Amino acid sequence: MARVMTPPKIFVVPGVLSLLCIAVWSLELADGFKLTDNAFYDRVARNRPGNGGQDSPILLLELPSGVAADPDALVQGLRTDGAGQVFLALADVDRPPAGAELLPVTLATQERGVFRRAVLKSDPEGKARLIDFFAAPPRIPRLSYDQLLRRELVAGALKERGVLVARSLPQQAPGLSTPLHDAGDQISLGEVQAYALVTAVRGSWIREIQPGMSLLLIMIAIGLGYFAERFTLAQVGLWILLVLCACLFLVAWIILSLSMILLPISAMIAAHSGAFFLLQQRRLRAEAELLRSTSFYVSQHLHQRSHPNELADPSQTAALLGQLVSLVLGPERYALWESDRAGAFKLIAASRKVGLSPAHLAEELTRSAESAPPIPSARVFDDASATEVTHVSRLIHAGEKVGLWALSFEQGATPGMPLLKAMAGEAARVIDANSPTPSDRVSPAHALNASMAEMELYVGGLENLFENLSVAAVMYDLYGRAVLVNNMFKALAARSNAIRWQEGPVHLLRTLTGLDDTQSRRFLRHAYIAEKPLRFAASVPAMEARTFVLTLSAVGKSGGRSHPDIVRPEGIAIELHDITGSSLNSASRETIVSRLATQLRNDLEAFSLGVEVLDDPDLAADEREEVALLLRDKTNSAAQLLLDVEHNLQRACVPGETLLRFPVDTKEAVARALTQIPREIRERIDFISPEFGPLAFAAPQELSETIGAALTFAANNCTARERVRLELIDEPANVEFQIVSPSSVLPEENLQKYLFGTTMILSSEFRDLRNGLQLVERWGGTASARFLTDSGLNLRLGLEKFL
Amino acid sequence: MTSGKKILLVDDDAVMQRVLQLWLRKAGFDCVLAEDGQVAANLLHAGQFDAVLVDLMMPIMDGFRFLKWARQEARISTPILVLSAAANAQVRQDVEAAGANAVLSKPVQSRALLEALTRILE
Numbered sequence: 001m002a003r004v005m006t007p008p009k010i011f012v013v014p015g016v017l018s019l020l021c022i023a024v025w026s027l028e029l030a031d032g033f034k035l036t037d038n039a040f041y042d043r044v045a046r047n048r049p050g051n052g053g054q055d056s057p058i059l060l061l062e063l064p065s066g067v068a069a070d071p072d073a074l075v076q077g078l079r080t081d082g083a084g085q086v087f088l089a090l091a092d093v094d095r096p097p098a099g100a101e102l103l104p105v106t107l108a109t110q111e112r113g114v115f116r117r118a119v120l121k122s123d124p125e126g127k128a129r130l131i132d133f134f135a136a137p138p139r140i141p142r143l144s145y146d147q148l149l150r151r152e153l154v155a156g157a158l159k160e161r162g163v164l165v166a167r168s169l170p171q172q173a174p175g176l177s178t179p180l181h182d183a184g185d186q187i188s189l190g191e192v193q194a195y196a197l198v199t200a201v202r203g204s205w206i207r208e209i210q211p212g213m214s215l216l217l218i219m220i221a222i223g224l225g226y227f228a229e230r231f232t233l234a235q236v237g238l239w240i241l242l243v244l245c246a247c248l249f250l251v252a253w254i255i256l257s258l259s260m261i262l263l264p265i266s267a268m269i270a271a272h273s274g275a276f277f278l279l280q281q282r283r284l285r286a287e288a289e290l291l292r293s294t295s296f297y298v299s300q301h302l303h304q305r306s307h308p309n310e311l312a313d314p315s316q317t318a319a320l321l322g323q324l325v326s327l328v329l330g331p332e333r334y335a336l337w338e339s340d341r342a343g344a345f346k347l348i349a350a351s352r353k354v355g356l357s358p359a360h361l362a363e364e365l366t367r368s369a370e371s372a373p374p375i376p377s378a379r380v381f382d383d384a385s386a387t388e389v390t391h392v393s394r395l396i397h398a399g400e401k402v403g404l405w406a407l408s409f410e411q412g413a414t415p416g417m418p419l420l421k422a423m424a425g426e427a428a429r430v431i432d433a434n435s436p437t438p439s440d441r442v443s444p445a446h447a448l449n450a451s452m453a454e455m456e457l458y459v460g461g462l463e464n465l466f467e468n469l470s471v472a473a474v475m476y477d478l479y480g481r482a483v484l485v486n487n488m489f490k491a492l493a494a495r496s497n498a499i500r501w502q503e504g505p506v507h508l509l510r511t512l513t514g515l516d517d518t519q520s521r522r523f524l525r526h527a528y529i530a531e532k533p534l535r536f537a538a539s540v541p542a543m544e545a546r547t548f549v550l551t552l553s554a555v556g557k558s559g560g561r562s563h564p565d566i567v568r569p570e571g572i573a574i575e576l577h578d579i580t581g582s583s584l585n586s587a588s589r590e591t592i593v594s595r596l597a598t599q600l601r602n603d604l605e606a607f608s609l610g611v612e613v614l615d616d617p618d619l620a621a622d623e624r625e626e627v628a629l630l631l632r633d634k635t636n637s638a639a640q641l642l643l644d645v646e647h648n649l650q651r652a653c654v655p656g657e658t659l660l661r662f663p664v665d666t667k668e669a670v671a672r673a674l675t676q677i678p679r680e681i682r683e684r685i686d687f688i689s690p691e692f693g694p695l696a697f698a699a700p701q702e703l704s705e706t707i708g709a710a711l712t713f714a715a716n717n718c719t720a721r722e723r724v725r726l727e728l729i730d731e732p733a734n735v736e737f738q739i740v741s742p743s744s745v746l747p748e749e750n751l752q753k754y755l756f757g758t759t760m761i762l763s764s765e766f767r768d769l770r771n772g773l774q775l776v777e778r779w780g781g782t783a784s785a786r787f788l789t790d791s792g793l794n795l796r797l798g799l800e801k802f803l
Numbered sequence: 804m805t806s807g808k809k810i811l812l813v814d815d816d817a818v819m820q821r822v823l824q825l826w827l828r829k830a831g832f833d834c835v836l837a838e839d840g841q842v843a844a845n846l847l848h849a850g851q852f853d854a855v856l857v858d859l860m861m862p863i864m865d866g867f868r869f870l871k872w873a874r875q876e877a878r879i880s881t882p883i884l885v886l887s888a889a890a891n892a893q894v895r896q897d898v899e900a901a902g903a904n905a906v907l908s909k910p911v912q913s914r915a916l917l918e919a920l921t922r923i924l925e
Contacts (some may be wrong), residue, residue, distance in 0.1 A: 256824055305855045494914070594889075598860070598888040600888075601908070601909045601910055602819070602860075603889035604817065604910035605886070605909040605910040605911060606819050607910070608910045608911070608913070609916075610822045613822055613825045613826050613829065619825070619829075623825060626821070627821070630817075630821055630822065632821075690860075690862075690868075691860070691867035692860055692889065732862075778867060
């Protein structure tokens with residue numbers, strides 16, 4: 001199967017960015033960004049602090065319209081008052097008088113109605129330059145013509161300053177638009193000319209970037225866009241873009257304000273944004289492609305994992321589906337239809353002849369969504385009986401209606417709805433996987449849906465499996481967080497408060513194995529890195545009577561290279577296996593061997609001494625015959641013993657039986673029971689037994705629990721602090737546990753009803769004992785409980801003797 | 804020296820009872836039989852014996868309980884020789900602590916049995 005490991009090459013990044021750079025630059029050269037650059041300049045001009053104002057080298061004298069002034073006298077007067085250069089911008093003066101000159105600049109053509117540029121008359125190239133407008137009040141200082149006539153000029157006002165003499169506009173005439181004012185707020189021609197003159201005198205023309213430098217700046221902006229997209233997450237990319245644009249804008253503003261250089265800000269932002277969006281588009285397309293590939297991979301992978309190989313053969317699908325339905329649901333009759341995209345149904349499997357057409361069924365099904373009428377079995381299946389109940393359902397996979405099924409069950413035999421739904425889902429999945437146009441190959445969206453459906457089924461199944469494992473298990477991720485804890489582990493933790501799996505694997509390992517933290521960490525690392533399970537003897541606090549084995553193993557590491565974009569859980573699994581039963585059984589086997597050896601030694605003793613007796617020449621003939629007979633019997637009984645042991649061992653554990661029984665040392669079983677019951681009860685037990693506990697058929701741990709339950713029951717149902725007697729009686733064919741509690745007072749009727757009846761009981765004491773008594777009977781033993789007025793409570797548990 | 808000494812033989816195994824009885828007779832002992840500890844206790848309480856030869860594993864009252872009864876309850880000082888097929892070190896220690904004069908593991912050689920009996924009767 002092809003795995004997509006790297007994003008596809010949708011286009012070559014450097015080439016596209018170069019094209020973008022050339023395009024933006026070309027547009028810049030063709031004044032494509034003039035409008036926005038001018039707007040930027042206007043905005044800066046209106047808001048930056050001017051460098052004109054009081055120290056302006058030029059005063060503006062506007063002659064009122066309609067006033068005829070003599071230029072010679074005017075210039076003479078101004079010069080007399082101390083004016084420096086006098087510039088005339090009067091339309092009716094072609095030749096300047098002595099001491100004055102004509103205005104050295106000419107306003108360039110307005111751009112969209114706004115005057116921004118002027119041309120130096122002395123410039124042979126006639127280049128239109130940007131005037132340095134400054135908005136800070138009081139702008140260009142003015143000289144009033146009336147003041148001049150009345151000779152009321154402030155002393156020194158004209159000193160070292162030039163004067164621009166212009167004519168003011170008639171009152172009704174519109175002014176000129178400049179960067180300084182918004183639309184509708186205009187200034188006079190003289191004032192615009194004064195700005196141009198001040199700029200020329202100061203030489204403070206706004207410098208515009210040369211084409212070569214523009215190209216460089218555009219390239220830098222594209223580079224910024226590339227890095228912004230390359231090193232940020234898609235979710236915040238747009239915000240990063242906006243922040244960088246704002247930064248560019250701010251830098252351009254500062255440079256213009258302080259250095260009088262107008263950067264090609266529009267081209268830069270366009271280049272930066274263009275690069276960002278192009279790259280992001282490429283990334284999105286690559287991710288979409290990757291997602292599609294991943295969903296395809298997951299879908300295929302899961303199909304392989306969860307479908308039998310036979311399902312790859314469409315001809316077998318129907319037969320397998322039929323088997324699946326019959327085996328799991330066990331319907332009386334069934335019919336399965338596959339539906340294509342056009343809605344046509346095709347019968348693929350059926351156990352009986354079907355009466356109603358599938359299209360009709362589907363219609364009824366649609367109607368039933370509203371009124372939910374049952375569809376009679378007889379209408380669906382030709383030969384259905386009146387007692388059958390029909391279940392009709394659409395089969396839906398990944399949101400697609402892929403088929404329809406009808407199942408009939410005898411009344412009362414209908415499986416639960418969860419099982420029906422689960423099987424309908426499974427059948428739909430199989431049909432979909434084998435249809436000519438499976439839904440997961442139609443479009444990426446369907447592929448994703450299908451994959452997710454597969455994933456949910458698969459993961460859900462695994463989780464369910466883990467939850468219900470018969471060993472206690474907890475799985476930690478590499479951060480030490482418990483990501484999965486199964487039911488048995490939770491139950492174990494509920495019984496032992498010391499098991500705090502939430503505190504991480506090191507704590508758990510320390511609690512269960514007694515290792516210190518350093519050792520625990522070392523073993524955890526080893527288990528993960530070496531990927532080899534480690535096993536430790538473990539003990540669960542508060543459950544010391546039980547024996548556990550703890551297994552540490554790595555999770556999610558094996559299986560070779562994984563798809564880089566598929567999340568695989570990695571971590572450590574800790575499993576606790578309760579081997580109490582196994583260890584007890586093993587101990588029982590050792591006991592059997594030991595007892596057998598003892599018995600044979602006992603028999604050998606008879607032979608040894610018997611042979612010596614037979615050698616006695618003084619032995620009477622009848623006695624000799626008697627001894628010989630006895631020894632022959634002894635030989636037979638020893639042989640029989642071996643046969644009995646072999647036979648009993650074969651009977652002990654019968655494969656296939658739901659309840660296993662073993663030869664159990666009854667005295668040891670009592671000893672274990674005594675360690676498992678509360679101390680205050682244990683101290684009140686008088687235990688009488690032979691030196692060697694006979695072996696009997698039972699299960700070691702369960703027998704101890706049963707004895708413990710019986711002792712607890714007897715102790716808790718008698719006068720406080722009264723003693724309870726437990727006697728182990730070794731009989732030829734049986735071993736009996738006799739528990740007597742003389743001071744117990746329990747109505748006989750209740751005793752029988754609750755211990756041997758089927759009445760539901762809430763008392764855990766009664767319940768545990770009842771379960772134990774039932775176990776004794778299932779091991780082939782007998783159980784009885786009596787209340788006698790003279791001897792109190794009398795419990796007898798008899799087990800079949802092994803040896 | 805052992806001639807005429809009266810031995811109480813306690814064993815539940817009929818074959819062992821008879822074989823030991825014949826062997827003891829051959830060795831010059833008088834022998835009285837008991838099939839378990841309870842019977843032996845009654846006999847010991849009622850009569851006079853020079854020694855008791857007792858098996859450990861018996862029904863009703865086993866050899867260990869008989870030994871404890873004899874030493875701790877009845878305060879009887881009659882020498883007691885314990886025969887056991889399960890006389891490992893722990894059992895031997897327990898039995899001796901309970902008051903047995905000697906412990907022999909089955910199968911026992913007749914010579915060892917005779918020596919042990921002679922020793923406890925001294």
